[in-house]
Amino acid sequence: MISLGIEGTAWSxxxxxVNEDDILAIESKPxxxxxxxIHPREAAQxxxxxxxxxxxxxxxxxxxxxxxxxxxxxxxxxxxxxRIVATAARVLALKxxxxxxxxxxxxxxxxxxxxxxEAKNPVTLYVSGGNSxxxxxxxxxYRVFGETxxxxxxxxxxxxxxxxxxxxxxxPKIEKLARSGKKYYELPYVVKGMDFSFSGMVTAAQRxxxxxxxxxxxxxSFQETAFAMLTEVSERAMAYLDTDELLLVGxxxxxxxxxxxxxxxxxxRNARFYAPPKQMMGDNGAMIAYLGLLMYKHGYVxxxxxxxxxxxxxxxEVEVNWE
Amino acid sequence: xxxxxxxxxEAEVRIYDNFVEKIRRKKRYRIGELDSILRxxxxxxxxxxxSVARKNGVPTPIILDVEGEKILMExxxxxxxxxxMNAEISKxxxxxxxxxxxxxxxxxxxxxxxxxxxxxxxxxxxxxLGFFDDRIEAKGVxxxxxxxxxxxxxxxxxxxxxxxxxxxxxxxKAKDVLKRVEEIEERGRYVERRxxx
Numbered sequence: 001m002i003s004l005g006i007e008g009t010a011w012s013x014x015x016x017x018v019n020e021d022d023i024l025a026i027e028s029k030p031x032x033x034x035x036x037x038i039h040p041r042e043a044a045q046x047x048x049x050x051x052x053x054x055x056x057x058x059x060x061x062x063x064x065x066x067x068x069x070x071x072x073x074x075x076x077x078x079x080x081x082x083r084i085v086a087t088a089a090r091v092l093a094l095k096x097x098x099x100x101x102x103x104x105x106x107x108x109x110x111x112x113x114x115x116x117x118e119a120k121n122p123v124t125l126y127v128s129g130g131n132s133x134x135x136x137x138x139x140x141x142y143r144v145f146g147e148t149x150x151x152x153x154x155x156x157x158x159x160x161x162x163x164x165x166x167x168x169x170x171x172p173k174i175e176k177l178a179r180s181g182k183k184y185y186e187l188p189y190v191v192k193g194m195d196f197s198f199s200g201m202v203t204a205a206q207r208x209x210x211x212x213x214x215x216x217x218x219x220x221s222f223q224e225t226a227f228a229m230l231t232e233v234s235e236r237a238m239a240y241l242d243t244d245e246l247l248l249v250g251x252x253x254x255x256x257x258x259x260x261x262x263x264x265x266x267x268x269r270n271a272r273f274y275a276p277p278k279q280m281m282g283d284n285g286a287m288i289a290y291l292g293l294l295m296y297k298h299g300y301v302x303x304x305x306x307x308x309x310x311x312x313x314x315x316x317e318v319e320v321n322w323e
Numbered sequence: 324x325x326x327x328x329x330x331x332x333e334a335e336v337r338i339y340d341n342f343v344e345k346i347r348r349k350k351r352y353r354i355g356e357l358d359s360i361l362r363x364x365x366x367x368x369x370x371x372x373x374s375v376a377r378k379n380g381v382p383t384p385i386i387l388d389v390e391g392e393k394i395l396m397e398x399x400x401x402x403x404x405x406x407x408m409n410a411e412i413s414k415x416x417x418x419x420x421x422x423x424x425x426x427x428x429x430x431x432x433x434x435x436x437x438x439x440x441x442x443x444x445x446x447x448x449x450x451x452l453g454f455f456d457d458r459i460e461a462k463g464v465x466x467x468x469x470x471x472x473x474x475x476x477x478x479x480x481x482x483x484x485x486x487x488x489x490x491x492x493x494x495x496k497a498k499d500v501l502k503r504v505e506e507i508e509e510r511g512r513y514v515e516r517r518x519x520x
Contacts, residue, residue, distance in 0.1 A: 143475045149464065149507070184356040191452060193432040193468040228353040236332025240436055261352040268351060269330050 002062065003069045005289025008047045008085040009077025009105050010129060011038050015054040016285030017062040018293060023286045025061035027054040033168055037158065044080035051088050064096055071292020074102030075313030082309035090304055101292040102302040106131060106315045107142065111294060112287030113249040117274035122245035123237045125230060127252035129154030134194055134237045135315060142315045145237050146194025153226060154252045156198035160222055163206045164215050174219045175255050181220020185213060189225055194236055196229045223257055231261045244271040251282040298322045333451050338398060343384065347392040362392045365451060370394055372428055372453040379426040381419050382446040399448060401441025408435050408477060410486035415445045417490025424494050427457045429465050434472035463503030
């Protein structure tokens with residue numbers, strides 16, 4: 001069976017076709033802001049200008065009539081971007097006379113992570129621009145056990161990067177700088193139960209930079225503090241749920257220092273640490289296509305009348321009937 | 324002497340027949356500077372908070388000794404609240420959190436996992452993430468964390484939440500805090516809407 005998936009909740013625009021085992025084709029064209037952060041309307045404009053050609057390129061590799069189901073990310077995300085994606089998906093479903101599946105973007109990250117690793121029933125750390133959550137399955141739903149009380153780790157990294165004159169996306173640039181950082185400056189370490197917060201840290205790190213501290217040391221101190229927080233809450237969730245598997249997903253998951261810290265933590269508690277390949281980490285069409293395929297096989301279909309976008313779509317809202 | 328070892332997110336807890344040892348061991352995943360700051364400050368603060376909480380009528384274990392990154396305390400024998408949770412206990416938790424907040428203590432991790440029910444009393448056994456703060460905001464986040472932990476673990480969380488509120492209303496500023504809790508929930512959603520990427 002083949003599923004076509006469209007992702008475009010924020011800056012990433014990506015279309016892919018997958019079957020049960022692998023990615024058959026993937027085409028992406030991310031929106032890059034000229035300056036500053038993401039502007040939702042500009043991003044939507046970018047999506048509407050490029051989605052047609054991405055779909056055409058997929059169809060040059062996988063024939064339209066071979067496709068069994070059309071999947072799209074229904075939320076959470078920026079309304080204007082989501083509407084472009086949903087419209088394109090509806091048109092394809094009607095035109096090809098195929099069922100439509102609206103999927104939850106966060107759940108797609110998680111299920112694609114399980115798809116591309118050996119993780120069975122893990123605690124999942126999901127870290128991206130706007131999302132930073134600790135998720136685990138409990139019965140027929142996934143539950144959020146901990147999350148950021150303000151901004152996501154990716155946005156925190158971007159804000160700090162912009163303040164230090166680095167362009168979007170800031171995460172990889174901070175990572176590179178941090179590698180040559182040497183001196184640790186204490187920053188607010190905010191962990192409350194399994195929740196955490198980053199905005200105070202960003203402000204404090206920006207002040208360090210304004211006060212003349214080297215960019216490398218700011219980046220280093222920031223990463224060490226923020227990632228220690230994420231590792232600590234992951235460990236707490238694993239202890240609480242008595243789980244010996246941790247899965248890392250989301251764009252910030254590509255950071256090798258974060259992977260290293262989580263790996264050490266797991267090693268020290270005899271647990272297994274899983275991270276999917278880098279191309280699966282960031283927002284991509286393949287994860288949407290895969291979750292759509294999984295859901296379709298388990299009896300889910302989204303009627304056109306129920307396909308309106310859900311900017312605040314929470315992972316807990318999805319009933320999960322698969323293993 | 325038998326010992327059970329529990330590896331929490333933040334400390335190792337060794338449970339002996341009559342006492343409990345809480346050790347904040349070095350975490351290899353974090354750099355030495357940060358590791359030592361966290362272990363020392365949390366141990367010191369925790370010992371202090373436990374004694375202040377007791378003085379304010381909140382059932383806690385008695386501290387027997389504090390040494391570096393190690394706290395030795397009395398062992399409370401009873402049932403884990405996580406397993407026997409009901410509305411009556413949630414209401415009692417509300418009354419105890421009211422006492423903590425009245426004393427300016429933020430627990431930092433109010434979840435059923437951190438409590439033991441023994442001889443009719445609900446003991447708070449883990450103040451590892453606690454701190455002193457008298458602001459409404461800190462108290463709001465404290466209560467918010469409890470509500471989130473109920474949602475994550477119990478299907479009848481709504482009833483347990485109402486019971487907690489009933490008990491918590493014994494705190495004079497409870498209404499202000501509960502109003503802030505609603506704002507914190509809203510804020511989360513707003514941030515999600517705006518910052519999604």
